[in-house]
Amino acid sequence: MAKRKSLMSDPCPVARSIDVVGDRWALLIIRDAFDGMRRFGEFQKSLGVAKNILSARLRDLVDAGILDVAPASDGSAYQEYILTAKGKELFTVVLGLRQWGEGHLFKKGESIAPMVDRDSGKPIPKITLHTCEGKLLKPENAFVKRKTRA
Amino acid sequence: MAKRKSLMSDPCPVARSIDVVGDRWALLIIRDAFDGMRRFGEFQKSLGVAKNILSARLRDLVDAGILDVAPASDGSAYQEYILTAKGKELFTVVLGLRQWGEGHLFKKGESIAPMVDRDSGKPIPKITLHTCEGKLLKPENAFVKRKTRA
């Protein structure tokens, strides 16, 4: 009875998102896809994950509408996996994780490959959050406004 | 032989972050902490997770420096779990997941409790990404600049 409970019917969007991309591999596959990877072998080599696992995860992501499959652009008979618009909107999440990791999970002196802007070549600055009036938003000043009940 | 491999020595910060908060419960506990929850029972009730699991996850988060334990503010003999500065910096990630879920994982007509600014009461707008020159950043225009090798 240790059936893992689905969070997809949870009222909280964070929970639902985690249900879809909250496992060990999904966001790493997506990261690689942002990096330009499209082929099974590329993902496999990058992630070092077992092929059966990768196969299953790719299928899940396609089912979730995050990746699309397309025939390979070279002549080969295989597939390519491309981010959909829905998938691309996860960029914020991946970048957020990247920046948090950069800030807190590296020792002094460890080198980190920076994410840069293609045009200027300069590093992407840290994400900043704003209110709709344009003021800087601190976590303490945001809250989820739940439905008032009768 | 099916030992789960640690990502903490991975050169990619995204991978390291996922190693720390990339499981089913961590970010949901953190979400609740942002929501003001501090007590074991609050988390347990909110998440509906087994107590032993919650206990283990809380300990992991404390070990990771994301939560601090403090004596309860009421007289009781128990603990409170509070976000550290490091933990608070995950707000971007949680908000990113929230917004992605809001945009893609709800059916038309399903109600979503909005996240609002405490001052104005208005919804928090979607996160926008910028280059260091202040231009809007699209995923296609960002890439990880890996070390050039000799």
Add this chain to the structure above:
DNA sequence: CAGTATCCCTCAAGATACTG
């Protein structure tokens, strides 16, 4: 190269009982 098919193991997660 791109997967699928097996086999096996570990651990996350659930249920529940117990302690201070």
Add this chain to the structure above:
DNA sequence: CAGTATCTTGAGGGATACTG
């Protein structure tokens, strides 16, 4: 109320062999 201790189950993950 706040946990710890046990037990059980099954999904996730690893290795490898196999197929087109």
